[in-house]
Amino acid sequence: AAGVIQSPRHLIKEKRETATLKCYPIPRHDTVYWYQQGPGQDPQFLISFYEKMQSDKGSIPDRFSAQQFSDYHSELNMSSLELGDSALYFCASSQRLAGGLTLYEQYFGPGTRLTVT
Amino acid sequence: AQTVTQSQPEMSVQEAETVTLSCTYDTSENNYYLFWYKQPPSRQMILVIRQEAYKQQNATENRFSVNFQKAAKSFSLKISDSQLGDTAMYFCAFIQENSGNTPLVFGKGTRLSVIA
Numbered sequence: 710a711a712g713v714i715q716s717p718r719h720l721i722k723e724k725r726e727t728a729t730l731k732c733y734p735i736p737r738h739d740t741v742y743w744y745q746q747g748p749g750q751d752p753q754f755l756i757s758f759y760e761k762m763q764s765d766k767g768s769i770p771d772r773f774s775a776q777q778f779s780d781y782h783s784e785l786n787m788s789s790l791e792l793g794d795s796a797l798y799f800c801a802s803s804q805r806l807a808g809g810l811t812l813y814e815q816y817f818g819p820g821t822r823l824t825v826t
Numbered sequence: 827a828q829t830v831t832q833s834q835p836e837m838s839v840q841e842a843e844t845v846t847l848s849c850t851y852d853t854s855e856n857n858y859y860l861f862w863y864k865q866p867p868s869r870q871m872i873l874v875i876r877q878e879a880y881k882q883q884n885a886t887e888n889r890f891s892v893n894f895q896k897a898a899k900s901f902s903l904k905i906s907d908s909q910l911g912d913t914a915m916y917f918c919a920f921i922q923e924n925s926g927n928t929p930l931v932f933g934k935g936t937r938l939s940v941i942a
Contacts, residue, residue, distance in 0.1 A: 742929055751917055752871070754929035765929060797869055801930075813859045813921050815930055817871035 711735055713818035715800050721824045722790050730785040730821045732800030740764070741783040742815060743775060744799040752799055758783055759805060790825045797822050828853045830920050832933035839908045840941050846893075847903045847936045849918030857923035860894070860901045861930070866914040874916075877901065879923075905938075913940045 714733040722728050734741050740759045744752035745768075754767035758777035769775075772790075777783045787794060801815040829852045839845035851860070862874040877885045877894050885892050889909075893902045905912055918933040 744929075746869075751932040751934050752930070754931075757929060767929060799871060801871075813923070813928075814861075814873065814876060815921075816873065817863075819868075819870055822869075 713800055713802050713816055715798075715818035715821050717821060718819060719822045719824075721826065723826055724790055724792060726790050726825075728787045728790060728823060730787070730798055730800075730823075732783045732785070732802075732818060734781050734783070734800070734802030735804075735816055738802035738804045738816075739781060740803045740805050741777055741781070742801040742803070743769075743783070743785050744801065744817075746797045746799060746820075748796070755785070787823075792825050795823060795825045828855070828858075828920050828922060828931050830918050830931055830933035832916075832918055832936050834936045835934070836937045836939070838939040838941055839905075841908055841910060843908055844904060844906045845908055845938065847905075847916050847918075847938065849901045849903070849933055851899050851901065851918070851920050853899070853920065853922070855922050859921045859923065860892075861919040861921070862890070862892070862901075862903045863917045863919055863932075864912075864914045865917065865935070866911075871917075875903065908940045910940050910942060912938065914938060 742757040743755040746752040755769040757765045761777045775785045797820045799820045801817045803815045858879045860877045864872045875887045889906045915935045917935045919930040
């Protein structure tokens with residue numbers, strides 16, 4: 710079965726640089742979530758999109774922005790990178806239109822490991 | 827706001843034995859869903875099992891089962907016949923029922939080691 714695709718898988722940037730992370734949800738999934746997982750921590754919700762519109766916002770810094778495109782893929786744009794941004798960034802997708810439990814099941818991509826030096 | 831608590835930072839179990847991971851949560855909502863995710867050393871987040879709050883019957887997926895106690899707000903995971911491949915971080919997660927775009931709220935995780 711198709712899974713969530715994230716690219717790149719690894720990214721090394723210097724402080725104050727910018728980075729763009731991409732996420733391709735499971736086919737027919739219409740909702741995308743972004744989570745940040747620091748070393749030894751649980752995933753923290755950043756932002757989500759449904760049908761190309763932002764639907765919920767968590768602890769996303771103002772330096773970060775994101776969007777969902779017409780093909781449902783999403784991009785997380787990160788600017789003025791700081792050392793503390795080093796983390797694993799997950800994208801997850803779900804299918805809202807399915808209804809019932811299915812719409813609450815989130816499937817995660819493999820993550821993008823961002824290292825800021 | 828909902829919170830999820832996993833009181834066991836680390837656990838270990840002998841291969842083929844049974845282990846139970848604890849999870850409690852706090853919510854004022856009546857309708858919600860609970861999940862257990864597994865994160866092996868590869869860091870992939872894998873959905874292990876899910877439970878609808880309105881269902882009294884405990885969910886089961888092969889060697890994985892839950893003990894869902896709604897009144898006590900408890901959602902423990904039992905792994906039977908533990909295998910070396912079960913070694914991973916396990917996260918309990920909560921999601922509130924609404925229009926469907928609610929993010930997951932995770933516990934801090936329990937690191938499980940299966941010993942040969």
